[in-house]
Amino acid sequence: MGIYTDEQERFFSLRTKNTEYQMQADEYGVLKHLWYGRPVKTNMSYLLEYTDVGFSGNPYDAEDNRRYSLDTMPLEYACGGTGDFRIPAISVLHTDGSNSLDLRYKCHQVKKGKYAIPGLPAVYANEDKAQTLEITLCDCASGVEVILRYGILEELDIITRNVAICNNGNAEVILKKAASLCLDLPYGDWEWVHFHGRHTMERMVQRNPLNYGIQESASTRGTSSHQQNPSFILCSTDCTEKRGECIGACFVYSGSFQTQIECDQLSQVRAVMGIHPSLFEWHLSAGETFETPEVILTYSSNGFSKMSHNFHKVIREHICRGKYQLAQRPVLINNWEATYFDFDTDKILDIAKEAAKLGVDMLVLDDGWFGKRDSDCSGLGDWFVNEEKLSGGLENLVEQIKKLGMKFGIWFEPEMVSEDSMLYRSHPEWAIQIPGRKPTRGRYQLVLDLSRSDVQEYLYNCISNILKSADISYIKWDMNRSICDWYSNNLSAENQGELPHRYMLGLYALLERLTTDYPNVLFEGCSGGGGRFDAGMLYYCPQIWCSDDTDAYERTKIQYGTSFIYPISAVGSHISVTPNHQTGRITPIESRAVTAMAGSFGYELDLGMLSSEEKQAVTEQIKRFKQFEALIHGGTYYRLSNPMNENTALWEYVSESMDEVLVHGMIFRTVPNMKRQRIRLSGLCPDCKYQVTGKDEVYTGMALMQGGILLPESCGDYYPIEIHLKKQEG
Numbered sequence: 001m002g003i004y005t006d007e008q009e010r011f012f013s014l015r016t017k018n019t020e021y022q023m024q025a026d027e028y029g030v031l032k033h034l035w036y037g038r039p040v041k042t043n044m045s046y047l048l049e050y051t052d053v054g055f056s057g058n059p060y061d062a063e064d065n066r067r068y069s070l071d072t073m074p075l076e077y078a079c080g081g082t083g084d085f086r087i088p089a090i091s092v093l094h095t096d097g098s099n100s101l102d103l104r105y106k107c108h109q110v111k112k113g114k115y116a117i118p119g120l121p122a123v124y125a126n127e128d129k130a131q132t133l134e135i136t137l138c139d140c141a142s143g144v145e146v147i148l149r150y151g152i153l154e155e156l157d158i159i160t161r162n163v164a165i166c167n168n169g170n171a172e173v174i175l176k177k178a179a180s181l182c183l184d185l186p187y188g189d190w191e192w193v194h195f196h197g198r199h200t201m202e203r204m205v206q207r208n209p210l211n212y213g214i215q216e217s218a219s220t221r222g223t224s225s226h227q228q229n230p231s232f233i234l235c236s237t238d239c240t241e242k243r244g245e246c247i248g249a250c251f252v253y254s255g256s257f258q259t260q261i262e263c264d265q266l267s268q269v270r271a272v273m274g275i276h277p278s279l280f281e282w283h284l285s286a287g288e289t290f291e292t293p294e295v296i297l298t299y300s301s302n303g304f305s306k307m308s309h310n311f312h313k314v315i316r317e318h319i320c321r322g323k324y325q326l327a328q329r330p331v332l333i334n335n336w337e338a339t340y341f342d343f344d345t346d347k348i349l350d351i352a353k354e355a356a357k358l359g360v361d362m363l364v365l366d367d368g369w370f371g372k373r374d375s376d377c378s379g380l381g382d383w384f385v386n387e388e389k390l391s392g393g394l395e396n397l398v399e400q401i402k403k404l405g406m407k408f409g410i411w412f413e414p415e416m417v418s419e420d421s422m423l424y425r426s427h428p429e430w431a432i433q434i435p436g437r438k439p440t441r442g443r444y445q446l447v448l449d450l451s452r453s454d455v456q457e458y459l460y461n462c463i464s465n466i467l468k469s470a471d472i473s474y475i476k477w478d479m480n481r482s483i484c485d486w487y488s489n490n491l492s493a494e495n496q497g498e499l500p501h502r503y504m505l506g507l508y509a510l511l512e513r514l515t516t517d518y519p520n521v522l523f524e525g526c527s528g529g530g531g532r533f534d535a536g537m538l539y540y541c542p543q544i545w546c547s548d549d550t551d552a553y554e555r556t557k558i559q560y561g562t563s564f565i566y567p568i569s570a571v572g573s574h575i576s577v578t579p580n581h582q583t584g585r586i587t588p589i590e591s592r593a594v595t596a597m598a599g600s601f602g603y604e605l606d607l608g609m610l611s612s613e614e615k616q617a618v619t620e621q622i623k624r625f626k627q628f629e630a631l632i633h634g635g636t637y638y639r640l641s642n643p644m645n646e647n648t649a650l651w652e653y654v655s656e657s658m659d660e661v662l663v664h665g666m667i668f669r670t671v672p673n674m675k676r677q678r679i680r681l682s683g684l685c686p687d688c689k690y691q692v693t694g695k696d697e698v699y700t701g702m703a704l705m706q707g708g709i710l711l712p713e714s715c716g717d718y719y720p721i722e723i724h725l726k727k728q729e730g
């Protein structure tokens with residue numbers, strides 16, 4: 001296993017526990033992609049015999065070989081302008097106005113450990129857990145070199161990719177596109193799965209057959225977005241949760257992105273993923289290098305479940321960092337849906353007192369505590385406590401909350417500025433807007449130019465001062481609009497195209513500095529809920545508020561889609577009131593509980609308004625969550641039903657040792673004379689016996705997986721399900 005190279009043949013094989021990825025530089029130095037799938041231990045180039053395909057031209061050095069065309073064969077990193085007419089991974093503009101690249105193999109290197117990418121989030125691993133392969137390709141005419149990096153985490157079946165583009169020529173080159181992933185699949189009948197949505201309805205699953213031509217999912221919003229997630233799956237037409245082949249890709253980046261999938265004239269598939277080229281340009285002077293963000297790849301021959309397990313493990317254990325990465329998360333109460341902007345110290349303390357009685361660990365003070373902020377029209381940027389609302393300041397409030405035995409957390413939206421703020425009045429040039437044009441407002445606010453070091457410094461100091469002013473254990477880092485009107489006062493006209501990526505580099509630098517300097521603070525990401533739910537943000541924030549939709553029924557769908565790629569511990573999820581504020585729907589408090597427990601758990605309502613039975617339920621829920629937290633966050637997660645088209649949302653957590661199992665979910669509708677439903681479990685030890693907690697029922701793992709378990713008789717709508725089983729000893 002690991003990296004296998006055949007120097008003579010210029011053949012490379014990346015071997016993980018259950019997968020193999022092959023490439024070979026051919027006689028012309030063209031790096032071909034040969035294979036990504038199950039381990040085959042054979043050079044798969046024998047499958048690549050092409051005919052003379054009309055209008056697919058031939059490189060000059062192929063001489064009279066008209067069967068050799070860059071337009072037909074699978075390439076490892078496709079470049080434009082030299083006869084491959086499919087989607088390029090890289091585009092450049094040379095000083096003479098031409099834009100061709102002809103990348104040929106130059107050299108390679110195998111290294112211990114996993115490469116890091118300066119300034120960008122990426123998978124990390126101990127030296128003994130990972131290896132790196134670097135293959136350098138060169139465009140002789142211009143001196144542009146491309147280093148393709150592969151990180152291999154054998155045990156997890158994970159391959160990561162990133163690309164360094166070095167200008168080793170004498171003249172400047174302008175990068176117009178620099179994708180992180182190019183994956184050519186010459187054979188197979190693939191379907192495409194991606195995750196679309198909107199605010200309060202993120203990551204809906206869409207699965208489509210491939211059309212000839214190009215299909216795309218992308219964001220041009222300056223964030224990874226609610227509308228499309230920077231991840232995709234290519235799966236065999238017969239792929240299900242347990243069976244079939246699939247390749248998943250997850251972009252470790254939080255800005256605009258583009259995924260394009262092309263089905264070419266020979267029914268071959270190419271997938272290209274990276275920073276969105278229409279919002280990207282980068283000037284590379286002689287001697288300079290550009291690093292692309294990373295893509296995480298995994299292949300499963302056992303359906304979507306195994307693919308998700310690989311992603312969950314790599315993201316939880318090799319992307320997320322810090323004190324809370326694997327630790328228990330505090331059960332929190334957030335005041336947003338309880339008060340919105342209308343609160344003062346007493347109101348917050350009332351909420352905290354009730355929460356403390358019921359067993360909640362932390363109070364999070366949401367939007368409205370700073371500057372002039374009684375609505376969303378003003379105040380952003382003025383990160384100073386509003387003492388009219390919080391008499392006695394933050395220190396007083398935090399001390400009182402600590403006396404209740406609780407921790408304290410606070411909301412920030414650092415990247416934003418309101419026009420009605422002291423910050424904007426003193427620094428209008430810090431906002432992203434184009435001179436001579438009226439800016440587009442989003443939630444009345446403008447975006448700060450995070451590419452500027454003075455803006456980063458200001459934000460670091462504001463946040464740092466608040467953190468120093470009181471004992472703060474948590475920050476909710478929000479971001480509530482899409483970015484447009486791209487223009488920086490700090491960049492020359494010719495460099496304006498660099499702003500969207502420079503913004504991301506600035507944001508990551510700020511987050512890196514704060515998380516390093518305040519290692520005990522838990523950071524939770526947020527962007528109007530899950531508008532920036534991606535592996536890039538998870539490098540700094542081990543949990544992200546999954547959606548502003550807290551309706552339990554809708555949440556089962558949102559969390560179902562999210563679970564294909566992202567681990568359960570990453571999902572911020574709260575119980576709120578009924579009728580629900582987003583949908584008006586009424587669901588039982590227990591259904592809200594099991595849904596919110598599929599994540600980093602909390603509450604978002606005025607607990608004082610609950611009946612005594614409901615309060616009792618809250619106390620028990622918190623105890624249960626704490627009892628199950630290690631299983632929920634650290635166990636293996638299975639989707640047992642598809643809430644998009646079935647009458648249930650059911651999911652399962654199995655402990656690593658397979659001796660504990662928890663099934664959660666709900667039956668959406670009860671109808672008269674309903675047949676009892678059974679659900680087949682996954683991931684159990686077939687010969688072991690499992691007992692249902694609180695009952696005498698004992699079944700073998702095989703019976704539970706093949707025959708299933710009966711769900712209780714439901715009554716009413718959104719009927720909650722919780723089934724806990726333990727392996728019997730001996």
Ligand code: GLA
Nearest residue numbers: 336366367526527528529548
């Ligand atoms: C966003 C967040 C909410 C809340 C509000 C506050 O919409 O997703 O949870 O923090 O902002 O303005």
